[in-house]
Amino acid sequence: MASIFDQDLPRNEANYTPLSPLSFLERAADVYPQRTAVVHGGLRRTWAQVYERCRRLASALHQAGLGKGDTVAVMLPNTPPMVEAHFGIPMAGAVLNTLNTRLDPEAIAFMLEHGEARAVIVDPEFAPVMQKAIALRKEGRPLLVIDAEDALFTGEAQRIGSTTYEAFLAGGDPSFAWELPADEWDAIALNYTSGTTGNPKGVVYHHRGAAINAISNILEWDMPKHPVYLWTLPMFHCNGWCFPWTVAARAGVNVCLRKVEAKAMADAIREYGVTHYCGAPIVHGMLVNAPEDLKKGLPRGVKAMVAGAAPPASLIEGMEKLGFDLTHVYGLTEVYGPATACAKHDAWDRLDIGERARLNARQGVRYHLQRSARVLDPQTMKPVPWDGETMGEIMFQGNITMKGYLKNAKATQEAFAGGWYRTGDLAVQYPDGYIKIKDRSKDIIISGGENISSIEVEDVLYRHPDILAAAVVAKPDAKWGETPCAFVELKAGAKLTAEEVVAHCKKHLAGFKVPRAVVFGELPKTSTGKIQKFELRKQAGSAAAIDV
Known part of the structure; x- marks a missing residue:
């Protein structure tokens, strides 16, 4: 039976409009037509000019x-x-x-x-x-x-x-x-x-998800009007985590950057008064590890967003020294980029760097406009206990989730089985509700029947002051089935032996979790700075073992 609130109260053009980030551009051009929208070298364009050019592009495509x-x-x-x-x-x-x-x-x-x-x-x-x-x-x-x-x-x-x-x-x-x-x-x-x-x-x-995640980006960062956003994150990656639409919603400035390098980043931040930028840990590490003279004059208070691997303590400390405010987010292509954020609490500021790093390394809680992000048992689809120990799979539900996979009904059905989007990421949930990834299901190392989180081992490796980047994968082992193999990229000028790496890990890990092989060299990375573990798995079979 229809409710009285449904009688003679139809949805119509006056009271309903489809959500779309295209509305953000139209408003920016209407309200702030003369404000700068795009900076690219010597090029400057206003929001009115960008709107006109976008209409020309749409018209030309139509023609x-x-x-x-x-x-x-x-x-x-x-x-x-x-x-x-x-x-x-x-x-x-x-x-x-x-x-x-x-x-x-x-x-x-x-x-x-x-x-x-x-x-x-x-x-x-x-x-x-x-x-x-x-x-x-x-x-x-x-x-x-x-x-x-x-x-x-x-x-x-x-x-x-x-x-x-x-x-x-x-x-x-x-x-x-x-x-x-x-x-x-x-x-x-x-x-x-x-x-x-x-x-x-x-x-x-x-359109709905794009608009909603763009707004959620604003809410997560408390982004004010007219931010100056530096494009260090590729716009081809999850549509730049929806930030092209976010910047338009706030009538901000898109500072374009053809190539991401430390000097180019630092120069742009100083010259244009950049207030926000995003990237994988390696992007932020470029600034943290840059020569001191290059970092001179960088403004304090720049807001940075990091995704991918959890930010190690050294990165968090380095960003703090720069005076940058780092927010850790988590997501996947299927959820428009970031869909959880490690929302910080004021009380965390009073903790030592190690504890702050532990808290900030968590993937956090759902984005404002995402319905739910939970750790569920993939078999029973019931929530795991919030004890920080029981492992399950991170799953999403809500508007910030893809329509599905193009021309792939089977994969779409599998991804949404049980009414949730299944990420394949294994995690725990803490008593405060914050999620912490333990590993991808395919990245768990099973050694002698014991599950080893590659991320846990990587976190320890990142604590070493000479290590710039690290990744851990399974190495086949005749006795144990698999053992951890560490791939390590050192900071410029640093010297470290495999034995020293193992000794460092022994201080912080149970013996069975310590890498039995250590390989030095530059790690293969994607265009967004993520380490390509599938390439490292190919190498792990020939990596030399260390007696531990």
Whole structure:
């Protein structure tokens, strides 16, 4: 029986509008038309100008016959066209597919085919790879290729498209009458997972989730109006954790950065008064470990967000010395990037660095607008005890969760089995509700029947002052089945022996958890700074063992 609150109270255009981050751009241009929106070298654009360019892009795509449900791929660094793609492409009703610029032609070809891309915008730096990828496609679908020129690109520009980005925009209508999606469940973006085992999966985002996570970013950081955001995080990674849309919602400044280097970061922070930036631990470590003269004059109070591996005590202490405020977040491509945050408490400031690091290393609690993040028993789907010891799987439920995997019903059903998104990350939940990852299910090392968390061993390795980066994987062992193998990257000028690494670990770990092999060298990393453990697993079989 209908409630009295449902009688003659219909949803209509006056009282309901689909949620979409596109509204954020429109408002920024309406309210703050003359405020700076984009900085790229000597280039400056206002919000009014960015809005006009995005409308031109949407119009030009529409004129080219692209609209609702069509995929437009981009292979771009963090440059102005990448910012505009996050608005102009969905304003045409199309779906934005940001391609990882570090991938090989074969992987790019797969994504172009699987996502059924009808157009692609390419930066000159990646034109050779894209040209090979296009040639590798098996399908004969026409593909509109657009060359995005950049004055800051110093290499030899190679054109592979039928038009340039600026020429394409020039043909668009600056007053194009774009529309919000008819349904906020409509797709806004397609992001491919890393694909370390088999072909990558295409994660589909909807307008509602993109808008909600963009707002949650603001709430997690208490982000004020007009922030100055430095693009150290690739926008191709989970759509820059939804921050292109977040910055528009606050009418902030997008400080573009083609290449992430310590000097470029420090110079930009000083010159433009950067207030916020994001990245993996290695990105923040670039500043912490940079020469002192490079760090001179950095403003205090910069807010930094770190994801990936938990920040070690040395990184937290280093950021504190810089005067930067570090927030630890956790998430996956399937939940739009970060969907939990280690919300800090004032009382933590009075604790010693070791205890602060322990608390801040936790993945934390759900984002404001995510319904739930819990550690559940994957078999019974019941919550594990909040004792900080009982392990389960992190699962999400709510609006900040993908629609599913493109053209992969089986994987989608498996991911959502039981009414939760199953991350595959094993964790515990503490009495205060904070989640702490113990490992990926595939990264647990089972030695002599004992479970060893690779993350626990890595945390200990990061405590050593000479270690810049560390990763631990399973090494086959005839007696124990598996034993921990540590891969270690040292700080510049540091000297450390395998025996010294083992001795350090023995001080903090039970004997069976101590690495039996130590390998020194630069660790393989993704474009977002994450260590590629699948590459290290390949090496672990030949790593020399140490008698412990």
